[in-house]
Amino acid sequence: MKRQLWFALTLGASVLLTACGGGSDNLTSTSPTIKTAIAVPNSATPPFSFDISYADSGKYYLADRNNAAVDVVDTKSNTLIAQIKGSGPTAFTGFNANTDVAGPDGLVGIPGTNILYAGDVNSIKVIDVAQQKVVSTIAVPPLNTAPHRVDEGCYDPDDNLVMFSSPGETPPIATFISTKTNSIVATYRFTTSSGLEACVYDSKSRSFIVNNDGTPTNPAGEVNVIAANTVVAGAPAVSKVFPLGACGPTGLELGPNNDMLVGCDPAAGKPLITLILDRTTGATLASIPFGGVDQVAYDAVSNRYFLPARHETATGIAAASGFTPILGTVDASTRTLIDKLAVGNGVHSVAVDGASGQVYVPFQPGVAAFPNGGIHVITTH
Numbered sequence: 001m002k003r004q005l006w007f008a009l010t011l012g013a014s015v016l017l018t019a020c021g022g023g024s025d026n027l028t029s030t031s032p033t034i035k036t037a038i039a040v041p042n043s044a045t046p047p048f049s050f051d052i053s054y055a056d057s058g059k060y061y062l063a064d065r066n067n068a069a070v071d072v073v074d075t076k077s078n079t080l081i082a083q084i085k086g087s088g089p090t091a092f093t094g095f096n097a098n099t100d101v102a103g104p105d106g107l108v109g110i111p112g113t114n115i116l117y118a119g120d121v122n123s124i125k126v127i128d129v130a131q132q133k134v135v136s137t138i139a140v141p142p143l144n145t146a147p148h149r150v151d152e153g154c155y156d157p158d159d160n161l162v163m164f165s166s167p168g169e170t171p172p173i174a175t176f177i178s179t180k181t182n183s184i185v186a187t188y189r190f191t192t193s194s195g196l197e198a199c200v201y202d203s204k205s206r207s208f209i210v211n212n213d214g215t216p217t218n219p220a221g222e223v224n225v226i227a228a229n230t231v232v233a234g235a236p237a238v239s240k241v242f243p244l245g246a247c248g249p250t251g252l253e254l255g256p257n258n259d260m261l262v263g264c265d266p267a268a269g270k271p272l273i274t275l276i277l278d279r280t281t282g283a284t285l286a287s288i289p290f291g292g293v294d295q296v297a298y299d300a301v302s303n304r305y306f307l308p309a310r311h312e313t314a315t316g317i318a319a320a321s322g323f324t325p326i327l328g329t330v331d332a333s334t335r336t337l338i339d340k341l342a343v344g345n346g347v348h349s350v351a352v353d354g355a356s357g358q359v360y361v362p363f364q365p366g367v368a369a370f371p372n373g374g375i376h377v378i379t380t381h
Contacts, residue, residue, distance in 0.1 A: 030381035031339045032306075032329055032359065036078055038375040040362070042066050047346070048364045048373030049095050052152060052295055054107040054116070055351040059129065060360045061116060062349065062375065063104040068094030070104055070118055070127060073360070075353040078377050084127055086134035093121040099149070100168035106152040108162050110179060117177075119150035119164050124175075126182055138182055140166065140175050143189075150175065152295075154199040154208065159228050161185070163208050165196035172196045174210065176231050188226065188236035192216055198252035198295065200260070201228075202279055207239070209279065211249035211262065217241075220270075221249040223262065223282065242282030246270045251296030253305060255332045259285060261305050263293035266318045274307060274328075276335050286335035289316055290328045294348035298332065301354035302380040305330040308347035308361050327361055327378060343376055352380065 042048055049065040060073040064083070068091065072082040086092055096102035103120035110116070114130040124138040140150050153164035160179045166172060172193045176186040190196065195213035202209055208226040215222060218241070225240035244262060248270075251263030260279035266272065272291030277284055292311025299306065307328040313319050325347050329339040344363025351360050359378040365371055 032327065032341055032378050032380060034341070034343070034376055034378050035358065036377045037367075037370060038073060038078060038080055038377065039370060040080075040372055040374040042372040044365055044372055046095060046097070048362070049099075049102065050349055050362050051104065052106045053349045053351040053360060053362065054109050055353045055360065056109050056111055058353070058355070060351055060353060060375075061107055061109070061129075062360075062362055063107055063118060065092075065095045065099075065102050065104065068092040068104075070107065070116070072129070072132065073375065075356050075358060075360075078358075082132045084129070084132050084134065086125060086137075090125060090134040090137050092118070092125065092134075093149075101147050101149060103149055105149050106164060108153040108155050108164070110155060111157075115179070117153065117162055117164070119153060121147050121149050124150050124164055124177065136182060138177060138184065140164070140184070143169055143171075143173065146170075151196070152198045154201045155179075156201040156206075156208065156228055158203060158206055159232055161228065161231060163199055163201075163210075163231075165199060165210065167195040167197070167213070174199075174208075174226070174236065176236065186231050186234050186236050190224070194219075197250050198263075200252050200254050202254060204258070205280065209252065209260070211252050213249065218243045220245065220266065221247045221264075223249065223252075223277070240282065242277060244275065247273065247275060250294045251307070253296045253298045254279065255298050255305065256300075256303065259332065259335070261296060261298065261330070263296040263307060264291045265293060265311055266291065268318050268320050270318050272309075272312060272316050272318050274330065274337075288330060288335070288337050290326075290337050290340075292318060292323070293328075295350050297350045297352045297359070299352040299354045299359075299380055301357065303332045304338075304380060305332060306350050306352060306359050306361075306380075308343065308350045310346050310348045325363075327359070327376075341378065343378075344370070344374070347376075354380070357381070
């Protein structure tokens with residue numbers, strides 16, 4: 001995540017959020033609304049620093065740097081039920097003003113199991129969510145002496161692989177680990193890249209797809225495709241490159257059919273956009289005038305994408321300040337923005353629990369009822 005963003009454990013602290021209301025533009029008759037908020041009783045300083053989130057099997061997980069933990073929310077009761085921490089060699093790094101040396105960061109779960117992987121500084125932590133315990137650490141040594149965070153990742157169920165990106169490395173790298181042995185099987189160096197963002201695994205093409213912040217050829221970003229068979233062979237290789245124009249790619253998510261949504265956070269002065277591409281050809285299927293996002297999520301139940309945009313502006317032009325944080329909803333059938341919901345400060349992380357029809361969006365201090373930040377619980381329609 002490019003510009004990262006906090007929890008204290010108050011079991012069962014789920015409170016109705018009246019300060020934010022349901023501030024939608026009412027673009028549809030089934031607009032998402034803020035259902036409640038889960039209190040996050042941190043100190044006011046530093047502000048709530050959180051990263052990637054993930055939902056599965058009735059639980060929502062959030063990488064919480066301030067508490068050096070992965071926070072666990074029960075999605076039925078919407079209460080905070082645990083804070084998973086390591087100790088000694090399995091402890092998370094925690095908060096750091098420089099997010100490139102802070103953690104936890106990316107979260108990758110293995111659906112239907114108790115295993116959750118969490119990126120940290122120079123390592124990936126393996127969590128057993130049933131035991132609520134960090135059970136082991138996979139070392140990801142730096143290429144040089146400088147430490148680096150292992151950030152966003154994605155899961156390949158066909159080959160039992162997980163890919164994690166290290167955007168702050170020189171050069172940025174992707175690390176591939178076996179979920180069978182919890183060992184590194186391959187590493188790929190993006191020698192001309194200025195950084196890496198979200199990745200997904202596409203079972204149709206059996207490929208890893210990753211957002212690349214920029215290269216000399218595409219300085220404002222591109223999408224790279226890595227065939228999984230090259231990873232299995234121990235020699236990962238980029239087989240396709242999709243230029244993105246003035247995007248500044250961040251979030252990435254597969255949608256229905258052959259669609260792939262790319263969240264953008266462009267440089268100041270550029271239009272705020274979200275792109276939907278054909279993930280086989282890279283052809284642009286839609287350019288939506290909404291952006292300033294980081295993590296994005298797709299919900300197959302409602303057939304909608306959810307985009308927390310901390311850097312959205314009233315003018316629709318990227319800027320260095322003057323943000324109006326919005327949760328945007330995109331209809332995957334029409335590839336259009338159908339709702340905008342006002343949310344708390346610093347929103348950049350999102351996960352959907354389709355079974356309960358709920359979207360989870362953590363926010364930073366700024367809402368009067370939650371002076372130390374919290375987690376919005378929002379309906380999918």
